[in-house]
Amino acid sequence: MDPLLLLEQAFNGLQFGVMLFLIAAGLTLVFGIMDLVNLAHGSLVMIGAYLATTFIGWTDSFILGLLLAIPAMFLVGVVVEVIVLRTLYLRNHLDQVLATFGLILFFNEIIRIIWGPISLYSGLPDYLSGHVEIIPGAPYPVFRLLIIAVGLLVALAIYLIVARTRLGMLIRAGASNNEMVGALGIDIKLLFTLVFALGAVFAGLAGMMLGPLTSVEPGMGEPLLILAFVVIIIGGIGSIRGAFVAAIVVGMVDTVGRVFLPVVLRAFVSDAAADTAGPALASMLIYILMAAILVVRPRGLFPARTG
Amino acid sequence: MDRRQILVAVIGLALFALVPPLAGIFDQPFYVDMFARIMIFAIAAVSLDLILGYGGMVSFGHAAYIGVGAYAVGILSYYGIDNGFVQFPVAIAAAALIALVFGLMSLRTTGVYFIMITLAFAQMLYFLGISLEEFGGDDGMPAYRSEFAGLIDLTDADQFYYLVFAFLVAALVVTHRLIHSRFGAVVRGAKANERRMQAMGFPTYRYKLAAFTIAGTMCGIAGALFANWNEFVSPDAMHWTRSGEIMIMVIMGGMGTLIGPVLGATGLLLLEEYLPEWMEALIAGTGEHWMVVMGPILIAIVLFGRGGIYALFARRGGDDG
Numbered sequence: 323m324d325p326l327l328l329l330e331q332a333f334n335g336l337q338f339g340v341m342l343f344l345i346a347a348g349l350t351l352v353f354g355i356m357d358l359v360n361l362a363h364g365s366l367v368m369i370g371a372y373l374a375t376t377f378i379g380w381t382d383s384f385i386l387g388l389l390l391a392i393p394a395m396f397l398v399g400v401v402v403e404v405i406v407l408r409t410l411y412l413r414n415h416l417d418q419v420l421a422t423f424g425l426i427l428f429f430n431e432i433i434r435i436i437w438g439p440i441s442l443y444s445g446l447p448d449y450l451s452g453h454v455e456i457i458p459g460a461p462y463p464v465f466r467l468l469i470i471a472v473g474l475l476v477a478l479a480i481y482l483i484v485a486r487t488r489l490g491m492l493i494r495a496g497a498s499n500n501e502m503v504g505a506l507g508i509d510i511k512l513l514f515t516l517v518f519a520l521g522a523v524f525a526g527l528a529g530m531m532l533g534p535l536t537s538v539e540p541g542m543g544e545p546l547l548i549l550a551f552v553v554i555i556i557g558g559i560g561s562i563r564g565a566f567v568a569a570i571v572v573g574m575v576d577t578v579g580r581v582f583l584p585v586v587l588r589a590f591v592s593d594a595a596a597d598t599a600g601p602a603l604a605s606m607l608i609y610i611l612m613a614a615i616l617v618v619r620p621r622g623l624f625p626a627r628t629g
Numbered sequence: 630m631d632r633r634q635i636l637v638a639v640i641g642l643a644l645f646a647l648v649p650p651l652a653g654i655f656d657q658p659f660y661v662d663m664f665a666r667i668m669i670f671a672i673a674a675v676s677l678d679l680i681l682g683y684g685g686m687v688s689f690g691h692a693a694y695i696g697v698g699a700y701a702v703g704i705l706s707y708y709g710i711d712n713g714f715v716q717f718p719v720a721i722a723a724a725a726l727i728a729l730v731f732g733l734m735s736l737r738t739t740g741v742y743f744i745m746i747t748l749a750f751a752q753m754l755y756f757l758g759i760s761l762e763e764f765g766g767d768d769g770m771p772a773y774r775s776e777f778a779g780l781i782d783l784t785d786a787d788q789f790y791y792l793v794f795a796f797l798v799a800a801l802v803v804t805h806r807l808i809h810s811r812f813g814a815v816v817r818g819a820k821a822n823e824r825r826m827q828a829m830g831f832p833t834y835r836y837k838l839a840a841f842t843i844a845g846t847m848c849g850i851a852g853a854l855f856a857n858w859n860e861f862v863s864p865d866a867m868h869w870t871r872s873g874e875i876m877i878m879v880i881m882g883g884m885g886t887l888i889g890p891v892l893g894a895t896g897l898l899l900l901e902e903y904l905p906e907w908m909e910a911l912i913a914g915t916g917e918h919w920m921v922v923m924g925p926i927l928i929a930i931v932l933f934g935r936g937g938i939y940a941l942f943a944r945r946g947g948d949d950g
Contacts, residue, residue: 409932421928425928429924559742
């Protein structure tokens, strides 16, 4: 087995992992504080990718495009929270799942009406489309490195916000007892809107980073949303730390598994059988991992809340 | 069940039974096909309601069993086994086994963990279907209609229709009997207050697991019928939005009622069929974007439609079988 290939795949896994973390962070915060299951979180990823692609086209600058798309995502988050999600906080989880399911249909179709059904491709500026050799003999795409850097920075920023600021204190207080926070004179509605908009920005950021890697199309966030669910189940719902650890683990296992599982299987069964079973098993690997973890710890690795 | 509810159920089923002759009189064979599909999904919705409405288990992965049933028929057909007396028992056994395994693990969790883990397991099977190159992978594969040793000819639209009808009636009878049995009382009790049932000495985990497995098995039959209806099997059958649709059928029709899911399946699938036409008729060119109206309709149903369609007919919704 080629160690350079393994290293490259480990980097890809890390990049996928931080991407998943960006999505899972908002999801787990919104669940932890507002007790809301939001299926439409994947739509925010999609909206982020479309906004960034459009703004990059307008401004003809990658950086400016992203800088415009980030406040725009914040705005989208505020609008969605105020118009729809706010009415769902007191509903049960079943109602939340179904209503946000309806929201997904709506968002996908709105995107199709505005941007058309054909996928968009957002190119990369020259300074981001090259490769660097961090380790001699293994060139790695600059843009993927950038994603890793942005993801880790955001993770650090979230940690600092939650652990060190007044907003973070309110978030933590809200997660343990939001009625009490309200009773103490904090504008809980404003806090909820702020938290949701923050989650929308992170999800949008994931979409912006994803745009140049894949095609930008309606429904692009949905497969990622389900992976993000797997991440927060493994990590423990409501726990940022759990989401981070689980995201990296899921990203690594999925990426590395897809490459090496067929190779490993060949050592045990015939080549033909390994080539058939390898990809099938690899695509199920993270779900098997999730099941195994839940057997040992039914509330995830870092259970953040009880009840 | 009071007399009024029995009346709703009997009239509803009688209307379904009348579809083929009416379609024959008006020379509209299309409707036989359409209502066969509606009844197939009604079976799936009835099975979901058994655990969702009566058991309080919010399973978001019910389409997985449609997929298992459909692939059982498709794979056997691929290897030249078209005998329905083999295909259906295999489909039922496969769905039961998968539901048992998924239930064993999912039911260790509760609440939102349960919603997400059932969704994730269904997604796992979806990706498994995509990676099975031998059976068409992403694109799926054709499946021939099952043969029943010359007793029933499924290529005949009417005979296929009445086979589906028979399965739907059977599913309703089984569900009704289950709910009103001692077993059903325990499952419903666990929904109302699980800790109390445990304190009374009932191993609720085992009861819930049994209900979960029965529901998955029933849904597997819907899957086997769906493969026959579609004459095609693909991972799309277990796409996660399908699970969402089945849930919406249950809510739309009336959760925790016997006939509600049938009404919901009818309502949702008719809406999907005719909403584009209505929109096109209202404003030309908007028909293809019917989802933009469908989404808010679903949200409105969830927010304001307490008790579902069934509540329009019966005095009260919920828990009265």
